[in-house]
Amino acid sequence: MSRARRRSRSARLTAPLAAAALLAGGVGAWALTGATAQAAPGSADVRDDFNGDGYADLVVGAPDATVSSKARAGYVAVMYGSAGGLSTAKKKIVSRSTSGVPGAATANQRFGATFTKGDLDRDGFSDLVIGGGTAGSVVLWGSASGLTGGTALAGYGASPQAGDFDGDGKTDLALFSAQNVGGDDPAGAPAALWKGPVSRAGKPAAVLNLLDKSLWWGYDADDETCATNGGCEDGPSSITGPVASGEVGDVNGDGKDDIVQWTYAGDGEWANRLLYGGGAGFTRGQVPGSDTNRTGTGTGIGDVNGDGFDDVVVGADGWNKKVRVAFGSASGLSDANVQDFDQDLPGFPGVQEQGDALGTAVSVGDVTGDGYADIALGIAGEDVAGVADAGSVALVHGGPSGVTGTGTQVFHQDTAGVPGVAETRDRFGVATALLDVNGNGRLDLAASSTAENASAGAVWVLRGTTAGLTTTSALAFGPSTLSAPYTKALFGSSLR
Numbered sequence: 054m055s056r057a058r059r060r061s062r063s064a065r066l067t068a069p070l071a072a073a074a075l076l077a078g079g080v081g082a083w084a085l086t087g088a089t090a091q092a093a094p095g096s097a098d099v100r101d102d103f104n105g106d107g108y109a110d111l112v113v114g115a116p117d118a119t120v121s122s123k124a125r126a127g128y129v130a131v132m133y134g135s136a137g138g139l140s141t142a143k144k145k146i147v148s149r150s151t152s153g154v155p156g157a158a159t160a161n162q163r164f165g166a167t168f169t170k171g172d173l174d175r176d177g178f179s180d181l182v183i184g185g186g187t188a189g190s191v192v193l194w195g196s197a198s199g200l201t202g203g204t205a206l207a208g209y210g211a212s213p214q215a216g217d218f219d220g221d222g223k224t225d226l227a228l229f230s231a232q233n234v235g236g237d238d239p240a241g242a243p244a245a246l247w248k249g250p251v252s253r254a255g256k257p258a259a260v261l262n263l264l265d266k267s268l269w270w271g272y273d274a275d276d277e278t279c280a281t282n283g284g285c286e287d288g289p290s291s292i293t294g295p296v297a298s299g300e301v302g303d304v305n306g307d308g309k310d311d312i313v314q315w316t317y318a319g320d321g322e323w324a325n326r327l328l329y330g331g332g333a334g335f336t337r338g339q340v341p342g343s344d345t346n347r348t349g350t351g352t353g354i355g356d357v358n359g360d361g362f363d364d365v366v367v368g369a370d371g372w373n374k375k376v377r378v379a380f381g382s383a384s385g386l387s388d389a390n391v392q393d394f395d396q397d398l399p400g401f402p403g404v405q406e407q408g409d410a411l412g413t414a415v416s417v418g419d420v421t422g423d424g425y426a427d428i429a430l431g432i433a434g435e436d437v438a439g440v441a442d443a444g445s446v447a448l449v450h451g452g453p454s455g456v457t458g459t460g461t462q463v464f465h466q467d468t469a470g471v472p473g474v475a476e477t478r479d480r481f482g483v484a485t486a487l488l489d490v491n492g493n494g495r496l497d498l499a500a501s502s503t504a505e506n507a508s509a510g511a512v513w514v515l516r517g518t519t520a521g522l523t524t525t526s527a528l529a530f531g532p533s534t535l536s537a538p539y540t541k542a543l544f545g546s547s548l549r
Contacts, residue, residue, distance in 0.1 A: 095492015097134065100170050100215075103195040105178050108134030109488035111499055112170070112181060112549045113512055115532060116163035118542035121150045127164035129183055130535055130544070131200060134490035138497070139514055141530050145200055146537045147183070147193060154191055154203035162186045167298060168549060171215025171224040173251040182206070182213040186231045194253055204255040209245060216301040216310030218330035219261065223249035226257070227312060227335075232295035238319045244292045246334055262334035263292065294318060298547075302354030302363035304338075304381035305329065313340060313352055313365055325352055325367060329385065340365055341379045341388045351485070355417030355426035356381075357451035366428055368412020369395065376412045376430065378456055392455045396432075400458030401449065403435070408442075410434035413480075418487035420496045420517040425451035427521075429498050431482030437465045437475040444481030446500045448522050462521050464500075470524025471513065480504050481513075486548035490514065498522055501545025506531060510544030 095107030103110045111132040120126035128148035132139045148165075149158040158164075167184035174180065178195025185191060189207040193200040206213075209228035218225045226247040247257030294317040301310050309330035318324045327338030350368035357364045362381030369375050375393040379386045396405035405411070414431030421427065428449045437443035445465035450457055466473040466481055475481070479502050487496040495517035503510040511531035515522045532539035 095134070095136065095489065096494050097489040097492050099172060099177070100179050101488045102134075103131065103170075103179050103181065104133060104197055104199045105195070106135075106492075108136070108492040109490050109497075110134050110179075111139060111486065111488060111490060111512075111514075112168055112547075113499075113501070113545055114165040114168065114547035115510065115537070115542040115544040116166035116546055117508075118148075118532070118538040118544070119540060120148045120164075120538055121158040123158045123160045123162075125161045125163055126150075126158040127162060127166065128537065129165040129168060129181075130532070130537060131181070132490075133199060134488075134492065136491060138491040138516065138526065139528060141534050144535055146535065147200070149185070149188075149191075151203075153201070154193070155205040156185065156188055156191070159188060162188055164188075164191075165547070167212040167547060169213045169215045169226075169301075170549060171226070173215065173224055173226060173249060174253055175223065175250045182215065182226065184213055184231075185210045190228065192251075192253075192255065202253070204253060206255055208243065211242075212296045212299050212314070214299045214301055214312050216312070216330070217249075217308075218246065218310050218312075218335070219248060219332050220307065220309035220330065221248075223258070224251075225249045225261075226251055227263070227299075229292065229296045232317075234295050234317050235321075242292050242295050244296075292316075297323070298352075300352050300354045300365075302365075302381075303330075304354070304363045304365060305385040306362045306381065306383055311338070311363075313354060315352060325365075327365070327386065338385055340367065341386055341391050342367070342377050351412050351415030351431060353415035353417035353428065355419075355428075355451075357417065357426045357428065358453055358455050359425045359451065364417075364426075366412075366415050366417055368415050368430065369410070376415075376428075378428075380455065394449075394456055394458070396447075398449075398456070398458035398461070401447070401461045402463045406436070408434045413483055414446075414485040414500075416485040416487045416498075418496045419451075420448060420487065420498070421450070421519050421521060422495060423519075425453070427451055427487075427496075428456065429485045429487055429500075431485050431500065432463075433480040433483045435465070435482075437467055440467075440475045440477055442478045442480055443467075443475035444479050444483070444502060446482040446485060446498065448498065450521075460521060464515065464522065464524070468524065470527055471515075472527060472529035473513075478504055484545055484548045487517075488549075489517070491516065493517075495519065499548050501548060503543040503545050506539070508541040508543060509533065509539040510542055510546070512545045512548065 097109035101109035116127040131145040211231040214227040246263040248259040325340040328335035413433040416429040435445040466475040
């Protein structure tokens with residue numbers, strides 16, 4: 054198997070970008086010139102490329118934006134890649150008020166809080182599935198001119214996930230319904246697994262059983278009876294607990310994608326859940342050390358040690374104070390095959406402190422091209438030169454023995470070449486993504502602060518090189534730069 058063949062994408066949100074340049078006129082765009090553009094065509098992963106030009110396209114969620122006078126209706130911004138990287142002029146703003154997108158902007162819908170990418174109809178262009186809460190999801194279809202049209206997927210508006218879950222070489226779509234979060238016991242959430250290809254009319258080739266019996270809500274593995282807290286569902290069409298997010302990868306190397314989900318576990322707590330892909334649907338797995346907790350953490354999937362199996366990386370939380378890497382194998386994940394680390398790892402700049410929130414966001418991918426996936430970590434609670442919770446991001450390298458601190462890089466808004474100025478509670482690094490926006494074969498880092506500019510939010514992009522990340526040609530932009538709604542938009546809540 055090829056090393057580090059996958060990379061994981063998004064991460065998780067919380068909260069301000071600041072710079073003197075911003076204070077005068079909202080979030081602007083800064084670019085530092087000096088890098089030589091790569092020649093087209095690019096070599097980005099097809100999954101990230103909506104217009105088929107070889108350059109990855111970045112999707113930015115702004116779920117709390119006011120759209121058509123509807124508070125928290127939400128939108129996404131699609132930034133198209135090029136040989137020169139991202140440009141604020143080459144973008145598409147998509148909301149429920151966009152022509153061709155089914156439905157209408159509705160207050161508190163939070164359209165764009167979750168989304169996924171994948172070539173659903175097998176036309177060679179990646180497609181974008183955007184979650185829309187109780188209103189369901191929407192598919193925008195890729196083409197040579199970028200994303201077009203819109204197809205409604207009614208009933209499934211929470212954290213869609215695209216991947217080849219049955220191993221037939223076609224992209225499937227795992228769909229989950231939006232549910233209210235709260236209470237002592239998680240309710241059953243309707244879900245579906247659509248076998249690809251999916252037509253532009255929103256019809257799958259077939260519908261597979263989503264889950265085996267061990268994952269039905271209310272199912273008792275010992276006596277096969279229903280729990281008394283709500284009864285049984287009718288079969289493998291529901292899943293325990295509302296799903297907030299997910300990451301896709303192949304942790305057991307069987308050629309079938311697996312999903313790690315961040316899901317409500319009851320009693321106000323959340324946890325990671327592993328679903329192994331299979332020819333007839335998913336089976337339950339376990340993420341080692343993934344105890345329930347009340348503090349959100351990032352999760353990523355990629356091959357950190359280059360053995361051909363994807364590994365699951367989970368950020369530090371209220372129980373496990375360290376980032377945990379659970380290494381994949383032919384038998385999947387196990388408690389016996391993990392590596393924990395924090396900022397005290399030799400070679401990691403800085404010192405581990407309480408409240409740093411190491412791994413608020415996690416993205417995994419091979420930035421340097423050495424065959425081992427690197428780990429991008431948001432550290433949203435990091436203090437920078439006495440500035441509380443200014444936030445930072447770190448790139449930690451993978452190797453044959455797993456994570457190594459050697460060569461670790463840390464960036465924040467006071468780093469030379471990074472646009473902006475570190476300010477109190479900016480929480481820079483609240484979401485991250487790794488993708489090749491200039492098509493040179495090196496993954497670039499997108500990182501955000503949703504608290505920037507009175508919660509308008511903003512995103513930074515650092516270029517990837519064989520030596521790691523560089524601030525040369527660094528870019529920062531916010532919603533006002535894109536002529537998009539910006540008041541308390543939480544722009545950058547999700548990146549992919």
